[in-house]
Amino acid sequence: MDPELTTLAQNASLTLVTLMATDAWEHTRDGVVALWRRAWPERAEAVAAELDSTREDLAGDPAAEDELAAEWQGRIRRLLVGRPEAVAELRSLLDALAPDAAPAPAVSQHATASGDSRIYQAGRDLHISEP
Template identity: 35%
Template structure:
């Protein structure tokens, strides 16, 4: 699954429990309205139902329910991107402009660590890790 989609789906669920949820909801619905206007109202209704579920899951400490709900939104966003890969940019913009700013600092950090990208040119070597990394490179000549 695209890392942007994973991060965005997770952030949608996390943002549901914030005080600025309505702004985030409007941004998610606006994305669907631009891409699939016929489905925008249903997405808005789905978001309201899921919000009630996430608030209940958080109040009872049900982490698995929260993860399952994040998985559902990751799948919805993945279908958008799979059907039109150019939409990955739209999902990333939603994530960066609306979802991440709505989250508490610790959740922002968690969402940002999901996304790691690297581009190598000229036979460069790139190392990425979610934590410490040790390498043993041969001597250069």
């Protein structure tokens, strides 16, 4: 799995779900549907319906934002894997939706261990079960 595509899909899904509750929703929805229409025309109407359904789900349960973003991350990642030419178009759409947003900072982790020491690093959640 290409980490760059995964990161792009994650950023896109978070932007998408965040904008569902804003005045920018119609423009966002139109852009996402247009992206699908060019990549997989036969799926565009289903994606439009899913976007509307996701927005309704979010309105009914605002705490579901992360869950809904994860669902869209998978859809977007599959689109990018199946249609690599859509990567540039998705980036342009994200730039248009959030022109003032700074790019996500690169994360770099470095560690050195010696002896019996252990190092645990994570970019997000970390769960450790020690016997």
